[in-house]
Amino acid sequence: MVHFLQACMNGLLTGALYALIGMGLALIFGVMRIVNFAHGSFLMVGMYVSYLLFERLKINPYYGFIAAGIFLFGFGYLVYKLLIQPIRDRSDFMQILMTTGIALILVDTAQLTFGADYHQTNIDLVNRAVHFGPFTLNAASLLSFGIATVFIVGLREFVVRSRTGQALRAIAQNRDVAPLMGINVTRIQGFSFALGIAFAGIAGGLLLPALYLFPSVGEDYTLKAFVIVVLGGMGSIEGAAMGGLVLGVAESLTSTYIGNQWALAIDFVLFLLMLSLKPSGIFGRQRA
């Protein structure tokens, strides 16, 4: 029982970061109907931003992630203006090609600039463990979990309560009617794309201490993000948060009881099960 609970807790710690990644993707999909195949690559960029701050200026990644988020908000907005906006009314196929292309360019640029080397930020916190009762949690993961929770709750409150959040939901519900209500669709879409990318950057910054960094590190996370969004119901932000937690726990339990090499496979087992049994996701709705 202790082992089971320990595995669940480890899973929740990872799951909160998955939730951040998934919510970013869900936000972009919900408001723009664009499937962002470059999501994991933006996450990788966030990791490099935080890593460079650590390497060059000795800034702890637990401050660096904020810079990563802000940088990616600006970068995301730029990408939206230059590359996404011109094709937003084109076919899904065009959008897939565009975001996949962006992903390739980001990964190869990172490879050219920083090389294929693996990097690690050996901060002291990663080597500490927090013990309570029979359980042990990694101090760095615990801190990441706390910060991620703040952002998860914050994003949800923002979408539900603020005026911009309402506009965002209005566009998600009906893009043709929203402008008639006085909502500037282009502006809000640009904002939500940038915000979704910023969340990928924040997640990257928070993942950095626990991971190895290399140019193609994001590819697994693009796939995970899709699984999370499908688990939660396409475009649902709360659903994505739940989906992230479910995925984290599922991976941890698989790794503990079946074997580490199956942890990545469980993502797709869940993905296929969900799509074939309950395609509308855990929350059972089609829209945000």
Next chain:
Amino acid sequence: MQGKISLILISAVAVMVTVGCQKGAGNTVKVGAITSVTGSQAAFGEAHKNGYAIALDEINNKGGVLGKKLELDIYDDQSKPDQAVQGVSKLVDQDRVPVLLGAYSSENTKAIIPAVTQRQIPLIIPTATADNVMDSKSPWVFRICAGANDYARATIAFLKANGAPKKIAIVYENTNFGQANRKSMEAAAKEAGMDIVAIESYEAKSPDYKPVLQRVKQANPDVVYLCSYLLDASTLMRQSQEVDFNPKYYTSAGTGFAAAEFPTAKGAGKNAEYTFSVSQWLPAVQWPGSKEFDDAYFKRFNSHPAYHAIQAYAALHAAADAMNRAGSLDSAKIRDAIKSLNLPSTPFGPVQFDAGGQNQHPVLITQVQGGQYHIVFPQDAADAKPIIPAPKWNERK
């Protein structure tokens, strides 16, 4: 106007290329080397490069190869097998090197063997320990280092002589190197009548090994045998502390656990303490010249070498010796010269290939004590006594 400029540029490039080629063909002899300069195994690629650099200087100071200056043409495989295969085509088809050294990992080495065999270019393998790299029986392939079976046998012999523990667990990274070492240890432990209580694999790129360690801990082994590269070895030791996993013996299939960086802050730091590892060489071994190699290395790179560096060094020396004796840059003649190679006294011990292309090399057991590797087995080579059992994590300072 633009057309004219590009024409001039093109001719300039063409001239440079031709001049470059002529220079290459005229005064120098090239040997190709594929290794992991970047990527997850960059630490070992660095060791290769440094080892090659020292051998290169020694060879050129003694007059080079066939009276010409020897040059090393290094291809970075980025720690990826497909890139390693591309390296064969770049070095052989384009740069026309007559002999190849490399790659670093067992995975990448296995990947290039069909390509070198097909091109009929001799390959000297410095570091790949998975025994299946020799399975092809290709007459073009030679290996300097000892393999996974030798590692497992040496570890078992050491355990038998030091307390003869009964229960062993094997943890391996899931590529050619890890799989091969797991297989060898499984067979050797069974043969020795040991009880294998757990066999676990992990994917090196997702660095959460705690569930794996948790399961091994539950099986309660006396000995754990770890088959890992450097990043995963460091993470495994850190997470062993986190899950409070306390076997009496931390043993390992060298590699990450024998890398120069492992007992330093760049690796596992003080978590490396008390780990045993197989090793193919240390500065303290009795072979003549090994101390000098260590000094030359330290002077030049400001760190002490692990065995990966001297294996690269030995491979380049073997290639140079074979080319000189072949008296030609013809690959088939070089291959025959490698076959008949006999270097009875090198800093890496005697080098001579058997009919299967394998150099019989003895394996040592080392332990990290006070941040340094010490030889603890076999007894006639030992410079320290093994510390057994490893203190529990909460009793360590």
